[in-house]
Amino acid sequence: MHELSIVYSVVSSATEALAGRKVAKVNSVLLRVGALSGIMEDPLQFCWGLATAGTLLAGSGLVVERVPVTVRCRPCGEDMALDGVQSFRCPRCGTLSLEVLKGRELEIVSLEIEEDGDDAHSGVAPGDSEKERPAGG
Numbered sequence: 602m603h604e605l606s607i608v609y610s611v612v613s614s615a616t617e618a619l620a621g622r623k624v625a626k627v628n629s630v631l632l633r634v635g636a637l638s639g640i641m642e643d644p645l646q647f648c649w650g651l652a653t654a655g656t657l658l659a660g661s662g663l664v665v666e667r668v669p670v671t672v673r674c675r676p677c678g679e680d681m682a683l684d685g686v687q688s689f690r691c692p693r694c695g696t697l698s699l700e701v702l703k704g705r706e707l708e709i710v711s712l713e714i715e716e717d718g719d720d721a722h723s724g725v726a727p728g729d730s731e732k733e734r735p736a737g738g
């Protein structure tokens with residue numbers, strides 16, 4: 602399943618982004634997915650729980666922001682959003698050779714986290730923390 606590897610790489614990137622921060626909980630991850638990326642939301646959601654289990658992102662939600670296809674028509678000289686990916690024809694002049702500007706995105710936009718603010722007595726030494734290993738499967 603293609604989506605599973607995508608989700609794993611998203612989880613990995615998000616975990617890296619959170620490195621060094623005192624994260625109490627990750628509430629949600631906002632992912633931008635272009636309509637042309639060929640990635641469907643349902644399989645991503647399906648894989649999310651699986652891929653985040655045992656990580657910093659466990660229990661978080663995945664929010665997918667769909668990016669419509671934006672193309673540029675040379676004859677018209679204008680950028681416009683297409684309703685779907687079925688028709689790659691300029692709605693105005695009918696030109697087929699459209700330049701795709703947006704729609705191939707696959708990127709993490711933001712992470713909504715709860716930081717551990719109660720650190721009055723914590724003695725966290727950077728670089729000296731043992732990694733927790735998930736017990737069993």
Ligand SMILES: [Zn+2]
Nearest residue numbers: 674677691694
């Ligand atoms: Zn046109």
